Amino acid sequence: MHHGVRPTGPAGMSVRSATEQDLSELVRMDHRLFPDMPYPYFALRQLFELYRDRLLVLDHDGELAGYALFATTADGARSWVLALGVVPGVRGLGYGRRLMAQGLRRLADDGVREVMITVAPGNAAACGLYESLGFVQVDHRVDYFGPGADRLIMRMSLPGWHIE
């Protein structure tokens, strides 16, 4: 199913699937959001080729203000949230939640059964968001992304999940 541009309020914000034209700006934004672990251009390009309409961007009057990437395993049963970020200027306004909710809705439509996410142990904003969406911590992995980069693994079961 294709989901087009959805107007999401007077601020000129909408969540939509990424396009090829977004890639350069997406890479710049990703570097700002995740300065310690940014995707190189080639990696984001390849993720775009693989996941396209599960790569969502927050469009603020034509400029990117956030993004989320959902990657489903080949058997279709499990998805990993590979990225979620909102630029500092518009944090705390519900856009992270909106990106997640829209992505999770698509995954539910796809028949995905469980969604996994990794988050740095001290990332209170992200942990709070994921917990409020129904994610539960299932593991704490030391050096998950390399030396010193521990991650909590969180999981949610998608069937029966519902959000307004």
Ligand SMILES: CC(C)(COP(=O)(O)OP(=O)(O)OC[C@H]1O[C@@H](n2cnc3c(N)ncnc32)[C@H](O)[C@@H]1OP(=O)(O)O)[C@@H](O)C(=O)NCCC(=O)NCCS
């Ligand atoms: C995590 C992030 C995407 C949240 O986006 P956001 O648009 O600011 O979040 P929202 O406004 O949608 O808030 C949703 C929920 O997150 C939680 N939250 C947001 N900011 C928070 C904070 N500073 N402290 C604690 N909880 C917070 C709350 O549970 C909030 O729900 P509420 O509005 O009902 O209280 C954003 O902070 C971000 O981009 N951070 C940097 C990148 C990053 O760490 N990404 C996550 C990688 S796993």
